[in-house]
Amino acid sequence: MNSDLLGILVLYFLTLALAWPLGRYLARVFKGEKNALDFLTPLEKGIFRLAGLDARREMSWQQHMVALLTINLVWFLLAMLVLCTQGSLPLNPDANPSMSPDLAFNTAISFLVNCNLQHYSGESGLSYLSQLVVITFLQFVSAATGIAAAVVVFNALQTRATDKLGNFYQYFVRSLTRLLLPGSLGLALLLVFSGTPMTLQGKQPLVTLQGDSVAVARGPVAAMVAIKELGTNGGGFFGANSAHPLENPTYLTNAAENLALCIIPVAMVFALGFYLNRRRLALMIFGVMTVGFVALLAPTVYYELQGNPALSPLGVEQPLGAMEGKEVRFGAAASAYWSITNTVISCGSVNSMHDSFMPLSGLSQLLGMMTNAFYGGCGVGLLNFFAYLIIAVFIAGLMVGRTPEFLGKKIEAREMKIAVIVTLLHPLLILAGTALATHTYVGNPTEYAGWLANPGFHGFSEMLYEFTSSAANNGSGFEGLGDNTPFWNCTTGVVLLLSRFLPIIGPVAIAGLLARKKYVPEGAGTLPADTATFGVMVLAVIVIIAALAFFPALALGPLAEHFSLY
């Protein structure tokens, strides 16, 4: 077996081996049981005292959501303020200008919602103050927000009937102190010792060996890159994201960053099992997610290792696979693995340029974001999956003629409506957005010529990808798209907002409604949710919804391009 494939296999199993104990640890943290980082309790108490919060007050699901939305609003205003004035604020050694209001709107929203779509390049678009106070800060708190929301759902799925679902600030702050901060610290130190800069000095001008004058951009990179991956944020310090040799210097840092972005989403699935003491249920969820993940990974690795069929007739030898947009130190296999982990998980960092991937690889990346529930983002991946679960329970219940129940709670019309709205909102935003963009472009191709870097089917894929990435809160892109225009900044900004908060509120509401209901002990008449049969059912629901919603759009873009190439 070649060294490229072995590298990604070891990486995947290492991720699982670490995610299992991390899941157990997280369950203990959020249940408030004894755990290894209890020495941080005074720090957390200090935080709550300074903020004037009572972290023991139990909240209903509505109170949770009010708390979540309020603090998100504060962060949005802070981000807008800094981004629009960064040009005249300190820590700006390269004298980068303030952002235009539409770009600031897009950027603030994008990082607030954990998407990290970037319509600027870090080297020229942000000051170091913005990188720290807006970008790094939001990368921490948006990830913690997602995790806290997922924990509310964990809490609600217990067997008792109650309104009280713990304290939002408690979950939120603990996600930071017990998970994201220590984890990022470790990863950042590894990066720093591998050659990633962590400095407040500006670009370094130099004359190269053969005599060209260039400048090398630097900055407080390591701190930001660590939380970018661990928090499944994905927004790069530099324009080229983790393809940049200072942001991701070696094959080992690449493996570490890739592991970091996968570990929390996977661990959260296991944490659900430990938290509810339903490990079989967690394994069922993990199994379904893994089947989906592998189904998207396999073709991508295959096609990238094969190389671009259009290059061979030109006399190019491709023993390493398709190298356009890829770095030699990672190779095609690790780049393909990275691209699929980053699209099924809503991280969206890139170590190679997705725009230059083979058409079916691009299709797999798109499908990863269109389903958005195979592992998924920090906390929110599980919330998306939860909506699919509810639908599957309902359909399965109807098929076998039993009352639809999930974990001993009856699923009724109200929960179903919410689940369906959340699930269908996603394709609606993607398809309506793409339709609007395509319509605008076709109406005046000369005026919008700057939008597309590639003609034909691939150009359509670029627009489809941008809206899919926004709606999935992913943030990666077919970066050939000229997206820093008021049209793209505003439309994707709106899509980002809707597709972050509704898919959080919906599942939390369902869980909150279920929590209030009387617990019916599971008996002979119950449809068991922790079996392989039910897993197949859930997978079928996900596949059918994705196929019905997205097949026509995919046929016009990547599929058409594939058949024109092969």
Add this chain to the structure above:
Amino acid sequence: MKTQLLPAFRLTLVLLVLCAVLYPALIWAGAHLAPGGGQGVTVRHHGRVVGFANVGQKFDRPEYFNSRPSAVDYNASGSAGSNKGPSNPEYLAEVHTRVEAFLQQNPTVKAGNVPAELVTASGSGLDPHLSPAGAYAQVARVARLRRLPVVRVRALVAAHVEEPIFVFFGPAKVNVLALNLALDDLAPLPRR
């Protein structure tokens, strides 16, 4: 919502100090112990900083081992890939031109054997590496222009091949800047 606004604001301030000041400061302090002291690892030649160890630079003079095509011309004040799709006719024409130019400069290489990375742009535009094949394909040309025996140049490349990590993981590669520095030490660049 109103009653939540003040605590939310205060919590934000506290967390700003924690996540955007203390956390980066800790890493910044740790970075002073790292190679390069957190400024990035620079490479010196005859006392002059000629580049960063990890950041690729442009080598297009035929007397050097050439680096990959770059969408940002190796100016590291920015970074980007070409973002060209695999079926884009303009892109394919561009690759065709690069292949022709390479074959002309390296007549010992047969058509059909041009290493892919030498005619495709990297993701960052700053790729510091080539595959061993990409370096070996240029040996004959470099040896001729530097008036060195081919075997010596070939041995120089072989000495600069970085094998997969622990023999098993990831691709083998050659750092182009390190290789060219060693080349300059072996046979100084002829004056034009």
